[in-house]
Amino acid sequence: MNATTFMWALYAREVKRFQKLWFDTVATPIMSTVLYLLIFGVVAGSRSIPGTTYSAFVYAGLLGMMMVNSSFANPTFALILSKNVGTIIDIQLAPIAPWRVGIAYALAAFTRGVFTVVVAGIITIWFIPGIAIQHPLTFLAGLLLTGTEFGMLGVTCGLMMKNFESLTLVTTFILQPMIFLAGVFYPVSLLPAPWNTVSLFNPLHHNINLLRYGMIGYSDFSPFASFIIILLLSVGLFAFMNQIAAKSLKQ
Amino acid sequence: MFALEVNHIVKTFNDKKKNIVIADDDVSLTVEEGKIYGLLGPNGAGKSTLISLISGILTPTSGTISVFGTDIVSQTVEAKKMMGIVPQEIVTELAFTVDEILHYMGGMYGVPLEERKDRIGEVLRDLDLEEKRYEKARSLSGGMKRRLMVAKAIMHKPRFLILDEPTSGVDVALRQKIWELVRRMNKEGTTILFTTHYLEEAEQLCEEITLIHHGRVIKQGRLSDIQKEFSENVVTFELFRPDVTHLPHVSKQGIEFHYPITTHLDQNMSEVIQHYGDNLRSVKSEAASLEQIFLKLTAN
Numbered sequence: 001m002n003a004t005t006f007m008w009a010l011y012a013r014e015v016k017r018f019q020k021l022w023f024d025t026v027a028t029p030i031m032s033t034v035l036y037l038l039i040f041g042v043v044a045g046s047r048s049i050p051g052t053t054y055s056a057f058v059y060a061g062l063l064g065m066m067m068v069n070s071s072f073a074n075p076t077f078a079l080i081l082s083k084n085v086g087t088i089i090d091i092q093l094a095p096i097a098p099w100r101v102g103i104a105y106a107l108a109a110f111t112r113g114v115f116t117v118v119v120a121g122i123i124t125i126w127f128i129p130g131i132a133i134q135h136p137l138t139f140l141a142g143l144l145l146t147g148t149e150f151g152m153l154g155v156t157c158g159l160m161m162k163n164f165e166s167l168t169l170v171t172t173f174i175l176q177p178m179i180f181l182a183g184v185f186y187p188v189s190l191l192p193a194p195w196n197t198v199s200l201f202n203p204l205h206h207n208i209n210l211l212r213y214g215m216i217g218y219s220d221f222s223p224f225a226s227f228i229i230i231l232l233l234s235v236g237l238f239a240f241m242n243q244i245a246a247k248s249l250k251q
Numbered sequence: 252m253f254a255l256e257v258n259h260i261v262k263t264f265n266d267k268k269k270n271i272v273i274a275d276d277d278v279s280l281t282v283e284e285g286k287i288y289g290l291l292g293p294n295g296a297g298k299s300t301l302i303s304l305i306s307g308i309l310t311p312t313s314g315t316i317s318v319f320g321t322d323i324v325s326q327t328v329e330a331k332k333m334m335g336i337v338p339q340e341i342v343t344e345l346a347f348t349v350d351e352i353l354h355y356m357g358g359m360y361g362v363p364l365e366e367r368k369d370r371i372g373e374v375l376r377d378l379d380l381e382e383k384r385y386e387k388a389r390s391l392s393g394g395m396k397r398r399l400m401v402a403k404a405i406m407h408k409p410r411f412l413i414l415d416e417p418t419s420g421v422d423v424a425l426r427q428k429i430w431e432l433v434r435r436m437n438k439e440g441t442t443i444l445f446t447t448h449y450l451e452e453a454e455q456l457c458e459e460i461t462l463i464h465h466g467r468v469i470k471q472g473r474l475s476d477i478q479k480e481f482s483e484n485v486v487t488f489e490l491f492r493p494d495v496t497h498l499p500h501v502s503k504q505g506i507e508f509h510y511p512i513t514t515h516l517d518q519n520m521s522e523v524i525q526h527y528g529d530n531l532r533s534v535k536s537e538a539a540s541l542e543q544i545f546l547k548l549t550a551n
Contacts, residue, residue, distance in 0.1 A: 009358020013347075016355070020346050086342035090403070092308045093338075094359040095331035250308055 007100040010091070014108030018074055018115075025074075025112060029066045030120045036062055037127045040185065049187055052218045059128045060218070061184035063117050064211040067143060068179060068204065071113040071150035072157075075105040076167055079158030091249060098245035099238075102155045106241075109151025114143055131216065138223060139214025145227070146207040149234045152241045159248035178204045189220040206230050252319060254411045254442035255282040255305065260314035262300055274300040276466040277314075282444055282459075284319075284410075287437050289457035289474075290446040291541070297466035298446040299339055302415045305444075306336045318411055332361065335409030339416045339446075341396045343388045349375070349399060350384045353406055360407035374402045377432060394425045401429065405436065412436060414445040418452060430456060450541035462545060469548045474541075481544040485509040486520050489532040498526050512536070 018025045040058045047054040082088040091101055125131060133139050161167050182188075182204035188196055199205050206226035213219040219226070262275040275297045282288040292298050303309040305316055307327045316323045321330040344352050350371060357367045375381045378398040383391060388399060397417070404412060414433070418426040433456060437443050447453055453460055454474065461471040470477060487507050501510050512519045516536055523534055 006359050006361055009355050012358065013351075013355035016351065017346055081345070085345060086340055087344050089308075089338050089340075089342060090356065090359075093306055093331065093334075093336050095328045095361070096359060097328055250310060 006094070006096045007104045010094070010096060010101065010104040011107050011111075014074070014078060014105055015111050017078060018108070018112045025070065026116050026119050029070060029116055030123055033062050033066060033120055033124055034127075037124065049218065052216050053128075056128050056131050056216050057187070057212070057218060058185055059124075059131065060212040060215040061208055063121060063215065064142075064146065064208040065179050065184050066120055067113040067117050067146050067211065068150050068175075068207060070116040071109040071147045072154040072175065074109040074112045075151055075154035076158040076161070078105065079155065080161055080164055080167060083162065088249075098249050099242040101249065102152065102238075102241045102245045105155045105158075106148050106151030109154055110144065110147030113147040113150070117143065133215055134217035135214045137214075138227075139211065141227065142207065142211040142214045145230045145234060146211060149207070149230060149237060152234065152237045156237070156241045156244050159244050178202055181205075182208045183220065184208055187220045203229070203233055252284050253281045253317075254284045254286075254319055255280070255288075255444060256315075256317045256320075257281070257301070257305070258315045260301070260304060260316060261312045262297075262304060262309065263312045273466050275304070275311075275463075278461075278463070278466070278468055279314075280461045280468070280471060282411075282442060284442050285437070285440060286458055287433065287443045287445075287456050289453035289460040290444060290463065291448070291450060291453050291460055291545070292446075292463035293448055296463045298463055299415055300466075301463070302336070302413060302446060305413065306334060307331055332407075333410045335360075335404035335407065335412045337400050337404045337412075337414045337417055339419065341393065341400060343391070343396055343399070345389050347388060348385050349380060349388050349391070349402075352388055352399065353402060356403045357406040362407050370406060374406055377405075377435075378402050379428070394421055397421055397425065398428075401432065409441065411442045411444070414443070416446055416448070418447065418449065426452075450545060454541055460541075462548065464549050470544070477544060478541075481547060484512040486512060486516070486523050486534060486536045488523055488527065488534040490527060490530050491532050492530055495527070495530060498522065 037055070037059065040055070044054055049057045079088070082091070094101075096104070157167065157170055161170070181199060182202050183199060188199040188205060190196075191199060200221060206221070206229045209219050209221050210223055210226045210230065213223040213226075257278060257280045260275050260278045261273070263273050278297070278301060280290075290298050290301065300309065304311050305318070305323065307323045307330060310324060318330040318333055321333070323330045347355075353371045353374065354367055357370060358364070362370055371384070372381070375384055378401060380395060380398055380402065383395060388396070391399060401414070401417065404414075414429075417429050421429070430452075433443055433445070445456070457474055459471070459473050460477070462469050487504075487509055489507055493503075493508075497508070498510055500513075501508050510519060510523050520534065520536065524531065
């Protein structure tokens with residue numbers, strides 16, 4: 001039997017896991033998005049961004065943020081929980097190569113990210129009248145790359161961290177600042193020097209930039225360059241995740 | 252063909268003070284295909300470390316392990332496909348039902364999708380868990396969770412089943428049930444290796460054993476041969492009135508007397524019966540139990 005079959009069963013299990021917690025996985029980010037839209041729509045809705053409205057700009061950024069958060073949270077939560085309750089042994093004993101374990105979790109993370117973004121999009125799109133996806137292929141590529149990239153990062157963190165306290169630290173002190181400084185709520189190009197240049201080194205900026213370009217056609221950096229940067233980061237992250245998985249799935 | 256070959260395995264760990272701790276020290280054993288093999292020893296002897304090495308979740312410091320000729324270090328995935336492992340600790344998925352757990356576990360071991368439903372039914376029937384199929388696994392009792400652990404390990408009909416202390420902390424009825432399953436699977440061709448510190452369990456099930464103590468093999472071979480080797484060649488008897496004239500070479504061991512078997516068991520036993528007559532409270536000659544053997548081997 002093809003080795004991929006074994007991996008797909010693990011993928012299916014992880015998809016089933018978040019489906020069982022659909023309210024937590026979907027309702028929470030939707031609530032956050034609605035709140036952000038209400039606040040920014042009221043406070044800064046009259047501001048304009050070259051070529052688009054501020055509401056559309058923020059909306060695309062928020063969907064990108066949701067994709068990042070959902071993809072990262074899915075494997076970290078599942079893996080840390082399985083380590084705490086001991087069910088990680090099922091993965092350790094299964095005849096699945098460590099890199100395939102990582103990919104199964106990362107693809108499940110991507111699936112949750114897409115599921116969350118699609119459901120949230122359907123529910124909240126009426127906040128932004130007239131919005132339509134401008135570059136569907138770029139948007140899909142952005143979703144795929146962002147989902148798997150942050151899925152792989154989530155797998156790496158989930159395998160490395162021993163408890164939820166460590167995860168909170170990473171989320172609070174690394175991931176959230178990166179998200180907020182990635183240009184979700186403002187165009188990076190509007191920042192004064194040197195911060196506009198510094199922001200370009202924030203990997204997350206490129207995910208948001210690519211997704212936003214795909215969705216509303218606005219970008220403050222070359223979308224193609226962002227695509228290449230994310231691709232290279234993903235390849236690097238895959239190699240790192242593979243190394244961590246091979247080490248962590250041994251006792 | 253050997254189902255399992257363990258050759259000169261050494262496993263060391265660094266403790267918190269960076270001292271090297273030897274968990275398994277030059278352990279070698281072979282399990283013939285189709286046998287039930289016992290890996291015995293007290294808690295902390297190194298049995299579970301050896302199981303982790305065999306199952307590929309630990310890498311040996313030196314030595315080799317192969318399952319049906321497949322090296323566990325260099326061909327881990329291929330070797331794992333042939334094994335089903337029941338870990339010592341009971342762990343349960345919190346979110347899933349029994350059916351879901353077995354469905355995904357079967358998939359992870361290559362059971363085709365179209366066969367999984369029937370296979371789950373079979374396994375649950377074998378383990379008396381049919382009624383719990385659609386219940387959350389976390390709501391099962393301890394004994395049922397233990398059975399679910401076994402169910403997970405046999406979903407893919409492994410050629411080689413490893414059970415790490417499968418009856419630890421379970422009641423007598425469940426212990427019998429697990430023994431029955433082990434015997435049945437063995438009859439159907441599955442090679443079985445199990446660890447236990449209940450020596451009477453090994454006496455019930457195993458043909459061959461390895462006794463481990465402090466990470467080292469202290470005895471291994473056919474159970475009957477070991478018992479023969481360690482059985483005292485004596486007729487043991489008790490008397491109502493001990494202060495009598497004894498046969499030559501009779502020694503007192505607590506409340507019992509031992510008469511060495513010098514010619515043949517039957518002949519020496521009749522000598523005892525004739526000599527002591529109705530003063531005999533009991534007379535016996537029995538094989539050494541594993542417990543006695545273990546105590547002898549570890550006395551020093």
